[in-house]
Amino acid sequence: MPRGKRGGRVSALEGGGEEGAPPAAAAVPSAPWAFPQPPEAAAEQVLLRGIFEIGRNSCDVVLSERTLRWRPIQPVRPAGDSKYDVLHKEEFIELKDIFSVKLKRRYFATQHKNGTLLGITLFICLKKEQNKLKDSTLDLINLSDDHCDIWFRQFRKILAGFSNRPKSLKIFLNPQSHKKEATQVYYEKVEPLLKITGIKTDVIITEYEGHALSLLKECELQGFDGIVCVGGDGSASEVAHALLLRAQKNAGMETDSILTPVRAQLPLGLIPAGSTNVLAHSLHGIPHVVTATLHIILGHLQPVDVCTFSATGKLLRFGFSAMFGFGGRTLALAEKHRWMSPNQRRDFAVIKALAQLKPEDCEISFLPFNSSQDLQQRRARGSPKSDCSDRWQMIQGQFLNVSIMAIPCLCSVAPRGLAPNTRLNNGSMALIIARNTSRPEFIKHLKRYASVKNQFNFPFVETYTVEEVKVYPRNKTGGRHPKEEDQLHETASEESFPWNVDGDLMEAASEVHVKLHPRLISLYGGSLEEMIPK
Numbered sequence: 001m002p003r004g005k006r007g008g009r010v011s012a013l014e015g016g017g018e019e020g021a022p023p024a025a026a027a028v029p030s031a032p033w034a035f036p037q038p039p040e041a042a043a044e045q046v047l048l049r050g051i052f053e054i055g056r057n058s059c060d061v062v063l064s065e066r067t068l069r070w071r072p073i074q075p076v077r078p079a080g081d082s083k084y085d086v087l088h089k090e091e092f093i094e095l096k097d098i099f100s101v102k103l104k105r106r107y108f109a110t111q112h113k114n115g116t117l118l119g120i121t122l123f124i125c126l127k128k129e130q131n132k133l134k135d136s137t138l139d140l141i142n143l144s145d146d147h148c149d150i151w152f153r154q155f156r157k158i159l160a161g162f163s164n165r166p167k168s169l170k171i172f173l174n175p176q177s178h179k180k181e182a183t184q185v186y187y188e189k190v191e192p193l194l195k196i197t198g199i200k201t202d203v204i205i206t207e208y209e210g211h212a213l214s215l216l217k218e219c220e221l222q223g224f225d226g227i228v229c230v231g232g233d234g235s236a237s238e239v240a241h242a243l244l245l246r247a248q249k250n251a252g253m254e255t256d257s258i259l260t261p262v263r264a265q266l267p268l269g270l271i272p273a274g275s276t277n278v279l280a281h282s283l284h285g286i287p288h289v290v291t292a293t294l295h296i297i298l299g300h301l302q303p304v305d306v307c308t309f310s311a312t313g314k315l316l317r318f319g320f321s322a323m324f325g326f327g328g329r330t331l332a333l334a335e336k337h338r339w340m341s342p343n344q345r346r347d348f349a350v351i352k353a354l355a356q357l358k359p360e361d362c363e364i365s366f367l368p369f370n371s372s373q374d375l376q377q378r379r380a381r382g383s384p385k386s387d388c389s390d391r392w393q394m395i396q397g398q399f400l401n402v403s404i405m406a407i408p409c410l411c412s413v414a415p416r417g418l419a420p421n422t423r424l425n426n427g428s429m430a431l432i433i434a435r436n437t438s439r440p441e442f443i444k445h446l447k448r449y450a451s452v453k454n455q456f457n458f459p460f461v462e463t464y465t466v467e468e469v470k471v472y473p474r475n476k477t478g479g480r481h482p483k484e485e486d487q488l489h490e491t492a493s494e495e496s497f498p499w500n501v502d503g504d505l506m507e508a509a510s511e512v513h514v515k516l517h518p519r520l521i522s523l524y525g526g527s528l529e530e531m532i533p534k
């Protein structure tokens, strides 16, 4: 039955709603955790049926296995009055969008206990435009204690049945992120929602770079259902790396050389509060604090691909994306000017790196992604490495920038993503290479990221879908002018090259080996495939 005729999804319940906004049912396409259509009422077992006042109408309310439906009770109507059908249409919410229930009471000014019962308040998650989630409430008014008690218990029972929702979270908060607003973001927007839901929290305010990493090596995680990071990409990536490192240690693996790492034991939630929030943006389709919080509360989990970065056979770190060449130098310059505001130092670093634009003489070997089922199965069985040795390809030359990305890397300057053809968990990475070209051509390529045009449609840009990459800078100093040398030393230490790994500076002296590990970590978030492109 078409949804429009059946009725709307809690459209009238948002306390007047947003001005000019269409009803939620019409405006909100289904997300991956939503049924595209409400389940047929007839097919569902009815759990409770009763009368509540909803939005000033006395309603016939039906609670079934998956939905809560209500329809205003109509007086006997003149036959054939079709207006009534439209005015008194059925509305519904899906139970999986409810995240808390409370008894609603009225208290007088001096009263702190035993207020007058008014009914039940449901706390629900609404899907809005552009992948945004919003919290809202639905009041079911009925003054009868017995009536409300039965319904309240039933809602509590339903909520307890969502076993994937976290009950206890360990939270790492970087107070220095962006313009130092992470603390305010957490206490004003995140904590109130966690409190309403009854989620227990242990909040740790990080004191220095690497603090979360060192705490996560040792701290007690028994009893926690997930970890949350409040901050930007640097913090998020540090916590993800720490969680994965801990998982390897717990599994008794040598963390120096990890070929097939084990999965992280706890899921990670990312609350975007930094100057760059590429990870959270890629995960949620939007860098929005309430959306991120609601994904955590509702236990929406996404398995996400992760890379290992190794040099001379030793693990350097886990990460989701990397840039070498222009991207690495820009970050190195920005880090040297930390005293500037985040936006200032980013703009300054981009301009300076462009002014000093230099290609890197490199050899790049890569293993192209092979999606064939046979190969995937052989790999799952742990077949020897030699199986794919003949598939390695090698390119060499002068490269301005090399990007290796396991996730789409959505951000404000590239709303479709730095690697728009990659997904969070498609088992492959994008290798994007910009060969040497003139500065104006390279700038044109960079500017394309912000537009809807294809940023890769340049003769000097090559893209590959890969599983592994080895980047070998051939000669750091050979043939350079002394002045160029000085400029290089401004961006990296003597014998190493700057890499930008998830917005963090990583310096590596020799060949860096990047390998993709499918679905290595679970992050709280929606699936980008199902999200609405901007």
Ligand SMILES: Nc1ncnc2c1ncn2[C@@H]1O[C@H](COP(=O)(O)OP(=O)(O)OP(=O)(O)O)[C@@H](O)[C@H]1O
Residues within 6 Å of the ligand: 173, 174, 175, 176, 177, 178, 179, 206, 207, 208, 209, 210, 211, 230, 231, 232, 233, 234, 235, 236, 238, 273, 274, 275, 276, 277, 342, 503, 504
């Ligand atoms: N109390 C602290 N003081 C200084 N640095 C910290 C502190 N806590 C964490 N850090 C480090 O700050 C770095 C950057 O933080 P984060 O990514 O959260 O913010 P950001 O504003 O996005 O940063 P950036 O300007 O680097 O993009 C992280 O690498 C993190 O380890």
